[in-house]
Amino acid sequence: MDRMERLREKARNLTDMPGVYLMKDNTGEVIYVGKAKVLKNRVSSYFRNNSSHNEKVRKMVSNVEDFDFIVTNSEFEALVLECSLIKQYNPKYNILLKDDKGYHYIKVSDDIFPRITAEKQKVGSGIFVGPYTSSFAVRQAVDEANRVFMLPTCNRKFNGRKLRNSRPCLNYYIKQCMGACTGKISRDDYNDLIKQAMDYIKGGSTQSVEQLTRQMEEAADRLDFEKAMELRNRIKAIQKVAESQKIILDEHKNLDVIAMAQNGLVVCFVILKFREGRLVDKVDYTIKEVYDPIEVRSDFLARYYSTTQDIPKVVEIDEQGLDTALLSEYLTKLAGHKVTLFAPQRGEGKRLIQMAMNNAAEQLSYKVKRTGREVAALDELTRLLGLSRTPEYIEAYDISNLGDSGIVGGMVVFENGTPKKSAYKKFAIKSTDTRDDYASMREMLSRRLSRYKEEQETGEGFGRLPDLILLDGGKGHVAAVGEVIDSFGLEIPYFGMVKDDRHRTRAIARQGGEIAISTFKSAFSLVTRIQDEVHRYTISYQRKVHKKTTFELELTKIKGIGEKKALALFRHFKTKTAFRQADVDEIAKVGKITTEKAKEIQQFMNNIS
Known part of the structure; x- marks a missing residue:
């Protein structure tokens, strides 16, 4: 019994109970851990013949030599156990959470007048606080502390005296720096500010305000009103910063906001952490070889x-x-x-989700070397259409005709959200000589998919299947194309692009109805670009065909010049100007006609506009 048959047989004997399964390679190492509501069904699905697994699952299955399983009383117990076993074994084919971040530190330099800075490494002398995993949190903490306590952020060196030939910078005049360069603050007072700033960083605004309030009251009791006023101003500065950081949330909420952006097989998760109403951290994770957005969200969480x-x-x-x-x-x-x-659908929650989605798109754009706008548009289109993966390679089709003549089709390609003009194709419709857009669209797709069957080994041009097909048309076009795709036994998502009375994109047509698209700005913009481009390309081709047809018809008016001779002459000379400038002998040779007939053609061309 071969390996797959042995695994199938073992899976068929599993229970219908919930549980966890552990896939193992030929060394006995656990390479994947999964949970199932029904163990028998889930595990059997891996070893079926002709199973439509994605590439990652196929690769995993090809390395499975055996599997083990643990039965649980409920799906919840299976989830808990799955997470525990993943942490224990760290399997090769489960999600690995790597956030591409190193450690970050807050540094207090050992200068006479120290500086507080954000550092990526422990470099140089001084006091280092950390490590922190989030550069966002470190930079924000340092920026806030320097602003609240008016600490200098320039490159000047201070010694407690006024610097010669130097004027204070703009920060001093707009009251964002104490002006240590003026010599008006002592070293002891400065170091006291540094200590307060570090307490603020470590303890947060609430603790700092409480501590400074006590100091302010003590100064007032000593009748040191100047010191009390200074502390009062510092408290106000802290409260102002805290308020400015709280503008996103209306209440002192603690929550995480999580969004995902996907481009092809790569996804990026961003987690925005709000504590006491403030955005205190942003964490991101990039995961490769992802196919099912719902499954990967569940596994990630x-x-x-x-x-x-x-x-x-x-x-x-x-x-x-x-x-x-x-x-x-x-x-x-x-x-x-x-x-x-939960997934918020309106209000503040929806706004925060959009903020996280924008961050995820921008973060992913660095990984896949696309713009954040392109990533966001494709990701939004994926969600809108309910696709299982991001459509990196989109083909769009349109039909154009003038009455019953010159019926043509055009195909444009968008790869990663941008036109790929080298892959554009033109189709001269042959199956119908009447105005039948559905028949024309069926012919175009049939010819395109037939070429795929012939060239699929190349993986290029017609040998590459699109991740998404878009048609310039409504439900009728969608139904017509669906029949063709099904007849080839292929699974390609396909939709129509519906226009309004003003020829502008209005909706996406699908089997059974339409999807409103105007409120999805990124996806709407991308679909509009695709629809405009395929229309432009097809119309351009149709005009050339019409011009060619008109030219040929003019030549056939000459006695003795039939369609074949007219076509040969047109293909060679292409324009009326070329005809007029041509030598009579050349015309005779190309058309395989007499010199007298060639003179007649030349005279005819000179007399028409």
Whole structure:
């Protein structure tokens, strides 16, 4: 019995209970851990003949020599156990959370008048606080401390005296720097400010305000009103910074906002952490070889929160379709308090999700070397159409004709959100000589997919299948093309691009209805560009065909010149000007006609406009 048959047989004997399965390679190493509501069905699906697995799963299955399983009483228990086993074995084919970040530090230099700076490494002498995993949090903390306590951020060196031949910089005059360069602050007072700034960084604004308030009251009791006023101003500065950081949230909320951007097989998750109403951190993770957006969201959430103790009471996510009840129960168990997981659809929550999505798109754009706008448009289109993966390679089709003559089709290609003009194709419609857009579209797609069958081994041009097909038309065009794609046994998502009375993109047509698109700005912009481009390209081709046809018809008016001779002459000379400038002998040779007939053609061309 071969390996696959042995695995199929073992899987057929599994229970219908929930549980966890562990795939192992020929060395006995666990290479994948998964959970299942019904073990028998889930595990059997890996070893079926002709299974439509993605490349990552096929690769994993090809390395499976055996599997083990653990039965649980519920799907929730299976989820808990799955996360525990993933942490234990760290399997090759499970999600690995790597955030591409090193450690970051807050440094207090050992100068006479120290500086507080954000550093990526422990370089040079001084006091280092950290390490921190988030550069965002470190930079924000340092910037706030320097601003609140009016610490210098320039490159000047201070010694307690006024610097010669030097005037204070602009920050001093706009009251964002104390002006240590003026010599008006003592070293002791300066170091006291540095200590207060570091207390602020370590303890936060609430603790700093309480401490400074006590000092202000003590100064007032000593009748040191100048010091009390100075401390009062510092308290106001801290409160002002805190307020400016709280503008996103209306309340003192603790929540995580999580969004995902996808480009091809690469996804990026961004987590925005809000604590006491303030954005205190941004964490991002890039994961490769991803196919199912819903599955990867579920796996990411479970894996991420199983590795951290900082779990807020509210987690907002960017996508519905997840088993939020199951994941909420799991997060509640991890956190020791109730955790609500949901996808907000309006208001402040929706705005925060959009903010996280924008960050994820920008972060991913660096990884895939595309602009954030392109990544966001493709990601939004993926969500809107319910696609299982980002459509990196999009083909769009249009039909153009003038009455019943010159019927042509055009195909344009957008790769990663931008036109790929080298892949554009033209089609002269042959199956119908009447105005039948559905028949023309069927012919165009049939010819294109037939070429795929012939050239698929090349993986280029017609040998590459699109991730998405868009048609200039409505539900009728979608139905017509669906028949063709099904007849080839292919699974390619296809939709229509519907225009309004003013010839502007209005909606996406699908089987059974339409999808409104105007409120999805990034996707709307991309689809409009694609529709305009395929229309432009097809019309341009149709005009050339019409011009050629008219020219040929003019030549056939000459006695003795039929369609074949007219076509040969047109292909050689192409324009009327070329005809007029041609030598009579050349015309005779190309058309295989007598010199007298060639003179007649030349005279005819000179007399027409």
